Amino acid sequence: MPISWTHRYAQRTQRMTSSAIRELLKVTEQPDMISFAGGLPAPDLFPVEEMAVAADRVLRDFGPQALQYSTTEGYRPLREWLANDTSTSGLAVSPENILITSGSQQALDLLGKIFINSGDRLVVEAPTYMGALQAWNAYEAEYLAIPADEQGMLTAELEPALRVGPKLIYSLPTFQNPTGVTLTLERRQRLVELTGRYGVPIIEDDAYGQLRFEGDSLPSLLALAGPASTNGTGAYGGHVIYLSTFSKTLVPGLRLAWIVAPVEVIRKLVQAKQGADLHSATFNQMIAYEAVRDGFLRQHVPLIQKVYRERREVMLAALAEHFPPGVHWTRPDGGLFLWVTLPEGVNAAELLPAALAAKVAFVPGAPMFPNGGGENTLRLNFSNAAPASIREGIARLGRVLYEKMGVTQAVPI
Amino acid sequence: MPISWTHRYAQRTQRMTSSAIRELLKVTEQPDMISFAGGLPAPDLFPVEEMAVAADRVLRDFGPQALQYSTTEGYRPLREWLANDTSTSGLAVSPENILITSGSQQALDLLGKIFINSGDRLVVEAPTYMGALQAWNAYEAEYLAIPADEQGMLTAELEPALRVGPKLIYSLPTFQNPTGVTLTLERRQRLVELTGRYGVPIIEDDAYGQLRFEGDSLPSLLALAGPASTNGTGAYGGHVIYLSTFSKTLVPGLRLAWIVAPVEVIRKLVQAKQGADLHSATFNQMIAYEAVRDGFLRQHVPLIQKVYRERREVMLAALAEHFPPGVHWTRPDGGLFLWVTLPEGVNAAELLPAALAAKVAFVPGAPMFPNGGGENTLRLNFSNAAPASIREGIARLGRVLYEKMGVTQAVPI
Numbered sequence: 001m002p003i004s005w006t007h008r009y010a011q012r013t014q015r016m017t018s019s020a021i022r023e024l025l026k027v028t029e030q031p032d033m034i035s036f037a038g039g040l041p042a043p044d045l046f047p048v049e050e051m052a053v054a055a056d057r058v059l060r061d062f063g064p065q066a067l068q069y070s071t072t073e074g075y076r077p078l079r080e081w082l083a084n085d086t087s088t089s090g091l092a093v094s095p096e097n098i099l100i101t102s103g104s105q106q107a108l109d110l111l112g113k114i115f116i117n118s119g120d121r122l123v124v125e126a127p128t129y130m131g132a133l134q135a136w137n138a139y140e141a142e143y144l145a146i147p148a149d150e151q152g153m154l155t156a157e158l159e160p161a162l163r164v165g166p167k168l169i170y171s172l173p174t175f176q177n178p179t180g181v182t183l184t185l186e187r188r189q190r191l192v193e194l195t196g197r198y199g200v201p202i203i204e205d206d207a208y209g210q211l212r213f214e215g216d217s218l219p220s221l222l223a224l225a226g227p228a229s230t231n232g233t234g235a236y237g238g239h240v241i242y243l244s245t246f247s248k249t250l251v252p253g254l255r256l257a258w259i260v261a262p263v264e265v266i267r268k269l270v271q272a273k274q275g276a277d278l279h280s281a282t283f284n285q286m287i288a289y290e291a292v293r294d295g296f297l298r299q300h301v302p303l304i305q306k307v308y309r310e311r312r313e314v315m316l317a318a319l320a321e322h323f324p325p326g327v328h329w330t331r332p333d334g335g336l337f338l339w340v341t342l343p344e345g346v347n348a349a350e351l352l353p354a355a356l357a358a359k360v361a362f363v364p365g366a367p368m369f370p371n372g373g374g375e376n377t378l379r380l381n382f383s384n385a386a387p388a389s390i391r392e393g394i395a396r397l398g399r400v401l402y403e404k405m406g407v408t409q410a411v412p413i
Numbered sequence: 414m415p416i417s418w419t420h421r422y423a424q425r426t427q428r429m430t431s432s433a434i435r436e437l438l439k440v441t442e443q444p445d446m447i448s449f450a451g452g453l454p455a456p457d458l459f460p461v462e463e464m465a466v467a468a469d470r471v472l473r474d475f476g477p478q479a480l481q482y483s484t485t486e487g488y489r490p491l492r493e494w495l496a497n498d499t500s501t502s503g504l505a506v507s508p509e510n511i512l513i514t515s516g517s518q519q520a521l522d523l524l525g526k527i528f529i530n531s532g533d534r535l536v537v538e539a540p541t542y543m544g545a546l547q548a549w550n551a552y553e554a555e556y557l558a559i560p561a562d563e564q565g566m567l568t569a570e571l572e573p574a575l576r577v578g579p580k581l582i583y584s585l586p587t588f589q590n591p592t593g594v595t596l597t598l599e600r601r602q603r604l605v606e607l608t609g610r611y612g613v614p615i616i617e618d619d620a621y622g623q624l625r626f627e628g629d630s631l632p633s634l635l636a637l638a639g640p641a642s643t644n645g646t647g648a649y650g651g652h653v654i655y656l657s658t659f660s661k662t663l664v665p666g667l668r669l670a671w672i673v674a675p676v677e678v679i680r681k682l683v684q685a686k687q688g689a690d691l692h693s694a695t696f697n698q699m700i701a702y703e704a705v706r707d708g709f710l711r712q713h714v715p716l717i718q719k720v721y722r723e724r725r726e727v728m729l730a731a732l733a734e735h736f737p738p739g740v741h742w743t744r745p746d747g748g749l750f751l752w753v754t755l756p757e758g759v760n761a762a763e764l765l766p767a768a769l770a771a772k773v774a775f776v777p778g779a780p781m782f783p784n785g786g787g788e789n790t791l792r793l794n795f796s797n798a799a800p801a802s803i804r805e806g807i808a809r810l811g812r813v814l815y816e817k818m819g820v821t822q823a824v825p826i
Contacts, residue, residue: 003612003652005677008580010530010552016684026484043477051480052472059465064456067464067664071439102515102668106690113551117423134688138526139423167421199416239416251480253695255515264418271429275547276689277519282666284694 012118015137028361034393036380037361039177039336042311043384045304046251047291054290058283066283072270074100074258075285081293082258086242091226094235096263099270102280104207104245104257106273108135111203111241111259113272115167116141123161123169125153127339127368127377129177129205132170141167143370150330152176152183155190162198168241169200173221175208175335178368178379182333185218192224195239202240207257210249210301212334213309222260237262246288248336249301254284308336314387315380315394322398324405329380336383339365341376343405348378351404360396425531428550441774447806449793450774452590452749455724456797458717459664460704467703471696479696485683487513487671488698494706495671499655504639507648509676512683515693517620517658517670519686521548524616524654524672526685528580529554536574536582538566540752540781540790542590542618545583554580556783563743565589565596568603575611581654582613586634588621588748591781591792595746598631605637608652615653620670623662623714625747626722635673650675659701661749662714667697721749727800728793728807735811737818742793749796752778754789756818761791764817773809 028035058066073079079095086093101107108131116122116139124132126145133143144161146153152173162169171191173183183191195202204221225238245257259269273279312332319329319340326343340362342348349364365377385393441448471479486492492508499506514520521544529535529552537545539558546556557574559566565586575582584604586596596604608615617634638651658670672682686692725745732742732753739756753775755761762777778790798806 003614003675005614005675005681008528008614009681010526010528010533012530013527013681013684016527016681016688038482040482043481046477046480048472048476048480051476052469055468055472056465059461059468063461063464064459067459067461067666068456069451069453069660069665102690102694105688109689113423114426114429115421115423117425120423131688131691138685138688201416201418201421247482252482253480255690255692255694262416262418268418268422268426268429271426272551275429275518275544275551276522277515277668278544279668281515281668281694281697284697 012138012140015140016134027356030359033356033359033361034385034389034396035361036382036385036393037363038381038384040381040384041248041252041336042304042307045307047296047300050291050296051251051287054287058286058290062286066286068282070279070282070285072274072279073266074098074280075282075289077293078285078289081289086222086260088223088226091223092234092236093260094233094263097236097260097266099259099261099266099273100280100285101257101259101273102277103247103252103255104205104243105131105135106276107243107257107259108132109138110269110272110276112136112139112141113276114268120167121164123158123166123200124370125171125176126370127178127365127374128170128370129172130368132205133370145369145371148176148179148181150181152181152187153191155187155194158191158194162194162200166200168203169195170203170205171221172205172207174206174218175211175332175337177208177335178337178363178365179339180330180332180335180337181339182218188218188221188224192221192240196225199239204240204242206242206244207248208335209244211305211308211336213305213312214333233263235263236260241265249297249304250288250291254288256280256284256288305334308334308383311382311385311387311390312338314390315382318391318394322395324398324402326405327401336381338380338382340378340380342378342401344376346405347375349375351400354400354404355397358396358400360393360400362397425551425553428553429547440769443772446769446772446774447798447802447809448774449795449798449806450776451794451797453794453797454661454665454749455717455720458720460709460713463704463709464664464700467700471699471703475699479699481695483692483695483698485687485692486679487511487693488695488702490706491698491702494702499635499673501636501639504636505647505649506673507646510649510673510679512672512674512679512686513693513698514670514672514686515690516660516665516668517618517656518544518548519689520656520670520672521545522551523682523685523689525549525552525554526689527681533580534577536571536579536613537783538584538589539783540591540778540787541583541783542585543781545618546783558782558784561589561592561594563594565594565600566604568600568607571604571607575607575613579613581616582608583616583618584634585618585620587619587631588624588745588750590620590748591750591776591778592752593743593745593748593750594752595631601631601634601637605634605653609638612652617653617655619655619657620661621748622657624718624721624749626718626725627746646676648676649673654678662710662717663701663704667701669693669697669701718747721747721796724795724798724800724803725751727803728795731804731807735808737811737815739818740814749794751793751795753791753793755791755814757789759818760788762788764813767813767817768810771809771813773806773813775810
């Protein structure tokens with residue numbers, strides 16, 4: 001008899017839906033489309049030559065080893081390099097604190113796997129990174145959403161949520177996806193102090209932190225939690241679990257990221273990763289190590305910062321020129337995204353078909369609010385398009401907005 | 414206050430334990446250890462030069478694209494190549510039937526994610542691949558174990574298990590891990606027919622099928638299910654979900670495998686993979702495609718077959734020479750493993766410390782029986798050691814067995 005697949009799927013699949021963003025990205029592959037939709041780094045900045053040299057050297061020096069199975073924890077020299085790179089005068093991170101993952105998305109999935117029971121409540125920012133919701137919906141998480149302003153999560157609203165007894169709290173404090181906003185130092189301190197007091201672990205997602213092109217660096221939540229909690233073993237033992245990635249500083253196509261966490265949490269994550277994909281590709285880890293070991297990122301990241309800064313400037317100028325009155329947007333100091341708020345009652349998702357018809361794409365903000373809201377918001381990526389395309393794309397989007405919002409566009413004379 | 418991590422872990426982590434095999438592999442990295450423990454292909458056969466050429470060509474011809482994010486489904490030309498390679502006169506497989514995964518381990522994890530509710534029963538062979546149990550324990554599966562003999566799963570015992578209403582059935586019909594045994598044609602037909610009648614999907618894990626060095630090829634369960642169920646769309650629509658991998662024919666360190674399944678199942682798996690790791694590494698997929706597109710495997714796989722056949726011969730001869738009477742083993746026609754059964758009451762796990770002290774490693778069989786049993790069994794890998802090491806390692810293991818079994822070793826005069 002024919003199989004009824006639908007009746008065989010697990011309960012959790014009811015909350016697993018294909019990301020609207022990723023479905024959208026397929027449409028935006030049309031060559032004449034100007035897309036602000038994806039979270040794509042600028043491919044023209046990828047260090048192709050350095051990658052080719054690194055791949056060649058790895059295969060020449062370690063051929064069979066680079067192509068063989070390897071340990072779940074990750075390539076030891078890379079873990080040592082990352083531990084050293086993450087440690088500061090106040091924060092001791094050991095290689096035992098580090099697990100290499102297949103992109104940050106896998107880090108989110110493995111954390112969901114080891115922590116989340118069906119119905120567990122997680123505190124998240126609203127809006128938050130949709131990929132995290134996608135990972136954790138599969139474990140049937142519920143969300144306590146904390147609103148944010150231009151200084152990041154409203155930590156003043158945190159305590160009632162912590163009193164509810166959430167399993168953990170997820171924050172993107174630096175150049176947040178989707179808003180581009182950065183949590184201030186005061187709020188960082190407050191967040192680390194409050195969660196420490198309530199004994200609620202923080203997952204700090206720092207995918208974008210190195211891409212600062214304006215203002216002074218702020219300490220990570222990890223660094224703020226670190227000094228109080230190292231424990232004589234030379235390893236980190238605090239309550240912040242920190243995620244970072246090579247996807248935005250080196251290249252995303254290798255699928256390499258890492259988790260910094262207390263040793264006992266890493267041990268549990270290793271068990272989960274054994275069942276999930278055994279280990280991340282040996283070859284890729286060795287290439288990444290070869291590429292970064294001699295400080296390549298110290299010269300490469302400033303180049304990315306410079307280009308993204310210029311693209312942000314172009315986008316901000318174009319927004320000011322082309323968007324109707326009553327529309328607001330953030331002014332990020334780094335990262336890949338800015339966030340647009342339309343007047344109340346203007347639905348961004350309903351604008352999308354007209355935008356796509358005008359050959360410009362964005363991502364509506366509503367799916368990034370775990371408990372609803374944000375229908376009048378949208379995310380714009382400024383890293384992936386050239387300045388001329390940004391100007392043209394924002395002009396197109398401005399025309400769509402003027403038309404849909406029923407505002408007469410001021411024509412310069 | 415300090416975090417109590419132990420109390421935060423999800424219920425499912427109680428069944429997630431670190432694989433004994435993988436823990437063991439760490440000990441076996443000692444240089445003077447002869448290891449039959451891992452499932453490692455022979456690294457001396459890895460096509461390092463071809464990989465280097467492919468990596469270089471991919472970066473030269475497609476640099477930025479190879480290093481950028483890409484679609485969850487996988488690199489389209491690779492999916493087309495795989496669809497074409499899998500299709501036969503009686504089986505139409507379309508690229509839409511294929512999902513690229515980060516190793517077969519991820520295929521097992523994603524299948525668990527979309528199918529298994531806590532307490533769901535899965536029919537498996539006893540013994541079966543431990544990595545599958547590891548993946549599915551995390552979804553709190555229960556197992557109905559079907560015993561096997563030298564012709565594979567005892568399909569005569571299948572019907573009572575199917576009547577219980579299992580969620581799915583998992584089989585490694587060809588050169589099974591761990592036993593090396595191959596399911597006969599008659600039992601294959603019976604398995605496909607019976608599961609079809611009861612409407613229970615089969616997961617066919619075919620990691621080793623191409624490594625046949627003796628006897629005639631048998632049709633895959635996929636091929637047996639295929640003709641009856643293609644449905645006019647040019648896509649496969651049967652009740653067998655088929656897994657294969659590049660890990661044993663090309664290299665494992667790229668972490669590339671694939672699933673062949675009905676289009677609607679692929680769609681659900683894509684949603685799960687989006688949350689799990691977004692996509693498998695673009696660079697790796699393009700390298701694999703570059704390496705295999707012109708038929709490289711048709712010349713390379715016979716080389717692997719030849720070497721593994723020789724190693725199996727050496728191991729079989731050494732077993733006959735060095736193992737005590739009353740010990741039995743399988744004689745696989747392909748693959749990487751053979752399976753040893755000690756006399757009743759001799760515990761393989763208890764032999765392990767003495768074996769490791771004698772600098773030879775194997776994997777005890779008991780953890781491969783999901784519901785207990787098999788204490789007197791062990792798995793030997795013959796692909797990873799050179800012939801001289803195989804002879805020496807089996808001699809060492811024979812001495813341990815003679816000693817522990819209290820048998821006086823016959824000394825040739």
